[in-house]
Amino acid sequence: MTKKLAIGIDLGTTYSCVGVFRNDNIEIFHNNEGFRITPSCVSLDDEEVLVGNSTVYQSGMNIENTIFNIKRIIGRDFDEENVQNDIKRFPFKVINKNNRPYVQVKYKRNIEEYTPEEISSNILSEMKGIAEDYLGEKVTDAVISVPAYFNDTQRKATIDAGKIAGLNVLQIINEPTAAALAYGFNNKIKSIENILVIDLGGGTYDISLLSIINGKYEVKAISGDTHFGGEDFNERLIDYFIDEINSKYGKDIRSDSNYYKIKNRLKSACERCKIQLPPKKCKMDPIEIFNLFNGINFKSNLTRARFEELNKDLFNELLKPIKDVINFTKINKSDINEIALIGGSTHIQKVQDIISSYFDGKELKKK
Incomplete structure (x- = not known):
């Protein structure tokens, strides 16, 4: 009898994905558009x-x-x-x-x-459908990853969403733990004392310290913030450009009847701008939005320095949960063997600079 497959679902704030482990290999499925990640909308x-x-x-x-x-x-x-x-x-x-x-x-x-x-069950149903299309068979069993700092109520709510979607949720696993499992497997690591997994996604920030001993994983400490991520950087950019629009054109779009439609276009432009900023470039690619409102074509530029200044207080929050994990385990930061970065927001150069500087220039393993 063929063993029934269980899928793994990363139910993210901004994007979700689904995959399976079979034939000693991790497979992440593509959706109908050919992408491995699907907007959580x-x-x-x-x-x-x-x-x-x-x-x-x-x-x-x-x-x-x-x-x-x-x-x-x-x-x-x-x-x-x-x-x-x-x-x-x-x-x-x-x-x-x-x-x-x-x-x-x-x-x-x-x-x-x-x-x-x-609402979340609709996203999980979509992940279930993607898996069934890829595997060519019905799927019911699933493991769903959640932020390490999700409380019991949030975890139960995620399980309930899975049930509504027709899934038998075998286990809820912490996102950094899932990342460490994949990291250790892909890199064929059998034993390593201290791996620090830093996961900064669209809406959550997780830190986990793990060890791998003879292929067995042990979570030593976790910390984080379930309300901090890339969306917060986006909101700072949106507010900045809204203020610029007000200054240039004397128009406060917050009071416009089409505010959310205007903001949605501005948000998409800010996201592209943030993602496309090359590591060594001082100026972001210009934001250009045709007919943003009242026939006005909006164009602006943003320097890296201004981006970092706008988000200074957010960047200042990055090290606290890292220090909490290190202090809890009573180790020195020099005892960290490897640092793995996951989550889209860890691609922000300032994020990498802050973490690298704290660990005295130690190499960061980027997903």
Whole structure:
């Protein structure tokens, strides 16, 4: 009898992916567009529910019913400060029901309310479908990764999302632990004393210190912030350019009836700008947006120095959880054998510079 395969799902704040371990090999599946990562976005309209890339393509036309960053509020209380801060920036409506956040959207011409678990289940269903298309068979068993600093309520909420998606969640695994497993396997590491895994993604920041002894993994300490990631850098850029628009054109787009549509276009431009900044270049590629509002074509530039100044307080937060892990285990930073960087936001040069400087120039293993 053929053993039933279990898939692994990385349910990310901004992107998700799915894969399997078989034939002594890790396989990450491609979606229908040929990408190994899929946007963690869900959009509802008068006819259907869209997930992934298709939501991004039409988000400008349906911005108030396009849901993203849902991971930032899953398993949380409505009155939490971080949740309230996120709600202020979301273009979709989040309401309070028994101190739980519910997303309120228009679907099939009706006003509907959904829990973060229900929204997340759509993303998990998409991952399940990608796996089934790739494997050519039905899939039910899954392991889902979550931030190391997710509390029990957030972990249970993730399991509930999996159940809604028709998955049997075998295990919830910490994202840095999953990364260390893949890192150790891919590099054929049998024994190493201290691996520091630094995972800075779209919405969460995780630090894990692990050891590998004779192929067995032990997590020694974890730390992090479940509300810190690349989206926070993006928001700083968006606010900066909104202020510039106000200064140049005397227009505060925050009071515009199409604010969220304008912001969505600005956000996409800021994300591209941030990603495309080469490590040794002082100036980012210019932001150019045709007809951003009222027939105005917006163009601007941003220096690396200004980008780093805008996010100075965020960069200053990077070392605290790293120091917490080292202090908890009572080792010296010189005892760290390898440092593995994962998550899209670790590609930011300033992030790498801060970490490398703290560890006295030690080589960083970049995914």
